[in-house]
Amino acid sequence: MxxxxxxxxxxxxxxxxxxxxxxxxxxxxxxxxxxxxxxxxxxxxxxxxxxxxxxxxxxxxxxxxxxxxxxxxxxxxxxxxxxxxxxxxxxxxxxxxxxxxxxxxxxxxxxxxxxxxxxxxxxxxxxxxxxxxxxxxxxxxxxxxxxxxxxxxxxxxxxxxxxPFSKTVLINALIDQCKDREKLENAVACSDGTLGKTLALYQDQNLKNVIDLGIEILTKMQSSKDVLEYSTKIIKNKTDLDQFFDVLDMLLRDTLVKECGDQSLITNPNALNQLQNANFKNGALISIISAVTDARKRKQFNANQNMLIEWLLFKILEEKFRWQKL
Ligand SMILES: [Zn+2]
CATH class of the missing domain: 3.40.50.300 (P-loop containing nucleotide triphosphate hydrolases)
Structure with missing residues (x-):
């Protein structure tokens, strides 16, 4: 209990x-x-x-x-x-x-x-x-x-x-009940700081897949061909888009914090480890985080989901390379 x-x-x-x-x-x-x-x-x-x-x-x-x-x-x-x-x-x-x-x-x-x-x-x-x-x-x-x-x-x-509660508070509150530490950390990292959402995410079998997909997109996506492949995959797997946005937010913010913030604010060190070679400049991270916020708004206004995903993935690619060239 x-x-x-x-x-x-x-x-x-x-x-x-x-x-x-x-x-x-x-x-x-x-x-x-x-x-x-x-x-x-x-x-x-x-x-x-x-x-x-x-x-x-x-x-x-x-x-x-x-x-x-x-x-x-x-x-x-x-x-x-x-x-x-x-x-x-x-x-x-x-x-x-x-x-x-x-x-x-x-x-x-x-x-x-x-x-x-x-x-x-x-x-x-x-x-x-x-x-x-x-x-x-x-x-x-x-x-x-x-x-x-x-x-x-x-x-x-x-x-x-x-x-909302801090990551440490939530982990301590749930550690006895939620034995799988990695799953718990993933859940806390993508939750809104409430017990309810953290527990729901802990029980969500899909969260790990969505995190893995987010990591893959940020590290491996190189061309417009990749964009189309990933967007098809997201639509075909019926990925929960809000969860996908939460995961991207978490991954991008953690990367930014690692570069220039208080390291104790990193929410998911495990996932961050796998992003080591993603090579995003800080400017690109900030632009993409704001693009994710835009994507959430567009989704609320019932934008075409296919187009929305493609738009966001292209934006990630574009900002990543634009800032690398600067
Ligand atoms: Zn009493």
């Missing part, structure tokens, strides 16, 4: 709430912004324990922590309750429940995960409670997208973040 608490307690969100709790200045509502959709609810549960446990770091063994862990705390309510996300009737239930005195503790805690699923009507309904919260009521609102939350709601809550 991954210790989500160990990650949660190094986040900015934890530190802000910890400081508010120890100075008796808890906000009645927090907006927790976290990219990791898979684990958002787990983090939210941890913050609920943080509010109620008498220790500053949830002890996991007191009555409050145990009851919250087993979904049986009478003063802690989790939403959404259905697959449909948070609905207006959930907010109605929160409003009426918020006027009932807490039973187990002095606080009543409402935990709303996936708040990005709330439509404007539902959010406006919630706003009334946020404006005049009953005493001892605390609302934790977790969202994967800050943009999905109305400005009026945001102005009534304290925003805290769960930022």
């Amino acid at each position: 991954i210790d989500l608490g160990a990650l949660a307690k190094i986040t900015k969100a934890f530190k802000v709430i910890d400081n508010d709790k120890s100075t008796n200045r808890l906000s009645h509502a927090y907006l927790i912004v976290c990219q990791d959709a898979e684990n958002l609810e787990g983090y939210m549960r941890y913050f609920a324990k943080q509010l109620l446990c008498s220790e500053s770091v949830p002890c996991e063994s007191c009555r409050h922590c145990s009851l919250i862990n087993s979904n049986a705390h009478q003063d802690v309510f989790f939403y959404p309750t259905s697959e449909k996300g948070i609905l207006t009737e959930d907010i109605n239930a929160i409003i009426s429940e918020s006027y009932v005195r807490p039973i187990e503790s002095e606080k009543k805690v409402f935990v709303l995960s996936n708040a990005q699923t709330m439509n404007a009507v539902t959010q406006n309904k919630l706003l009334k409670t946020l404006e005049e919260p009953p005493k001892n009521v605390y609302i934790l609102i977790g969202t994967t997208s800050e943009q999905a939350i109305l400005p009026t709601v945001k102005s009534r809550v304290k925003k805290v973040e769960i930022s």
